[in-house]
Amino acid sequence: MEITEDIIIKVALRLFSKKGYAATSIRDIASETNLTSSALYYYVESKKHLLLKIIEKGLNKLIMDAKNGLIHLRDPKDQLKELIRIHVINHGQEQLAALVIDTEYRSLDGEDRQKIRDMRREYEEIWLEVLRQGKNEGVFTYEDVRLATYALMEMCTGVAHWYVEGGRFTIEEIANQYKELGYRMVASLK
Amino acid sequence: MEITEDIIIKVALRLFSKKGYAATSIRDIASETNLTSSALYYYVESKKHLLLKIIEKGLNKLIMDAKNGLIHLRDPKDQLKELIRIHVINHGQEQLAALVIDTEYRSLDGEDRQKIRDMRREYEEIWLEVLRQGKNEGVFTYEDVRLATYALMEMCTGVAHWYVEGGRFTIEEIANQYKELGYRMVASLK
């Protein structure tokens, strides 16, 4: 990957997350990268392709981090807390990407849309499996696994909506509190 | 309010939530209401004003429902469960409005933006007060009230992202499960 392309992606990410994909023009992106809009097309196939790459990159990182985080853990309680930690930290550190992934999915169509849908499902499946296993072992209690999973995931996803770097808590401190809140949500009482 | 205006708002709401505000044109809205774009301007001041009215209406309903729901409740546990119930049912029944409120806030500017920000803060304050009171009375446990509140609210808000009418659970059933999950998240162990 070339250096100019990285800058373009970074600028596009910032503008897409701030103004939205549709409201951001190729000329906006070009202007902030000190290129003309035609020079930009030397690096980028289309505006839609740029969005796709941003979303793919972000989701890939999240999935990889989650899978790596679980490798050495066997206890569902530890696994859940690790998923919460990774999800929260991702949505803080990669806040702009997280916002774009969540809100601009609708701007894709056809096989692009399907591909992102599949990646989201893959990530969701990681959580579902941990929650199922925890119930089987009797450490988790909930009525429906999908509902509990969505509740947990959306709670963590929300961090991207309010987190500000340099605020009262670091993202690690937030992750720690969320680990406790999330675990209590589904924990079986001893 | 006139009947044509209601239809316009309904159509705009559907299109804004599906394609996004910026990607929806006045012509799109006119076309689906069987009006020309100029006829539409007889009812609507501007596209931005239409968005503002949609967001205001949706937030107003949510705030009113929350306030009314709490009137006769004194126990923080009951109050929290009622807030969860109202928020979840609102985000299921008014799903499209909820999505527009959450994602198109950025499309407003100036005093419009400030007004919506204030309304969101007013709603948030209702939750914060219940959570604070619960901790004072010893029935809730958490490290930071704002963090716990955001976690609870975002968990419930997320329902708008995945709920489908006619799915495995009615919105009331979902609300019931969320009441339990949310309460356990902050409940003090006896």
Next chain:
DNA sequence: GTCTATAGGAAGATAGAC
């Protein structure tokens, strides 16, 4: 209230020079 016509500009993307 609803129409046709149109102003005035901005959008995505490309051609071709350097």
Next chain:
DNA sequence: GTCTATCTTCCTATAGAC
């Protein structure tokens, strides 16, 4: 690799007839 110039289409919004 980057530019100027431009094609074509779409946009919000208005003027003025009926």
